Amino acid sequence: ESFMKTRQLATGIYLLNEDAKVTSPAKFEAIKEAYEELGNEPVLVFYQFVAEREILLDCLPGAEELHTPLLEKFNRGEVPCLVVHPRSAGYGLNLQGPCRHVFWSSLPTSGEEYIQANGRINRQGQDRQVVIKRFVRDRSIDGELVSLVEGKLSGMDQLINNMRGRG
Numbered sequence: 436e437s438f439m440k441t442r443q444l445a446t447g448i449y450l451l452n453e454d455a456k457v458t459s460p461a462k463f464e465a466i467k468e469a470y471e472e473l474g475n476e477p478v479l480v481f482y483q484f485v486a487e488r489e490i491l492l493d494c495l496p497g498a499e500e501l502h503t504p505l506l507e508k509f510n511r512g513e514v515p516c517l518v519v520h521p522r523s524a525g526y527g528l529n530l531q532g533p534c535r536h537v538f539w540s541s542l543p544t545s546g547e548e549y550i551q552a553n554g555r556i557n558r559q560g561q562d563r564q565v566v567i568k569r570f571v572r573d574r575s576i577d578g579e580l581v582s583l584v585e586g587k588l589s590g591m592d593q594l595i596n597n598m599r600g601r602g
Contacts, residue, residue: 438576445575446541448486455486462570466540467494469568470516477509478536480518481552487540491518509534521552530555539569542580549584 443449447459457463470478480495482488492498498516499505501523508514510532517530521543524530537556543549557565571577 441576442541442580443484445572445577446484446487447572448484448490450484450486455489457490459572462540462572463490463494466491466538466570469538469570470495473536475515476536477512477514477532477534478516478538479524479530479534479556480516480538480540481521481524481543482518483520483541483543488518488520491540506530519552521548524552524555528555529558535561535563535565537565537567539567542569542571542577542584544580544583546584546586 440449444458447457447462449456449458466480470480480491480498482491488500492500495516495518497514498518499509499514501517501519505514505517506528509517509530512533534556537553539549543552553565553567557567569577569581571581
């Protein structure tokens with residue numbers, strides 16, 4: 436429970452029962468700024484929490500949630516932003532089309548999930564440099580999650596021990 440709350444707070448939200456409260460808009464503002472800097476270049480934005488998804492859909496103009504009819508439109512460049520949970524796009528989807536930008540609003544606890552999700556854009560046939568941006572809050576669990584997804588930590592036990600200061 437406290438592990439999930441720590442992750443939510445690093446994202447800038449706090450969930451209490453069914454209500455979500457934005458505790459800090461800084462990460463969402465940074466994502467919006469980076470999105471606007473792309474002009475009309477499409478971007479794939481990954482999230483972990485439903486409340487986070489809703490905030491992203493609200494703050495990124497033209498953003499849509501991934502569903503099957505949008506795949507072809509996204510791959511043709513007609514949808515500027517897909518907001519996706521990495522488990523929904525981990526295997527088998529080709530989302531590269533004109534997209535070469537991936538944003539991580541919050542990171543998963545699985546390096547495999549991270550690699551597979553990035554692989555939707557960074558794959559054979561992609562002819563442009565792929566840019567993957569992770570939006571990480573200083574002095575939070577985000578730093579530990581970066582180490583986890585980069586393979587520097589061996590798993591959840593080590594992550595939790597590091598957060599407790601025993602790593």
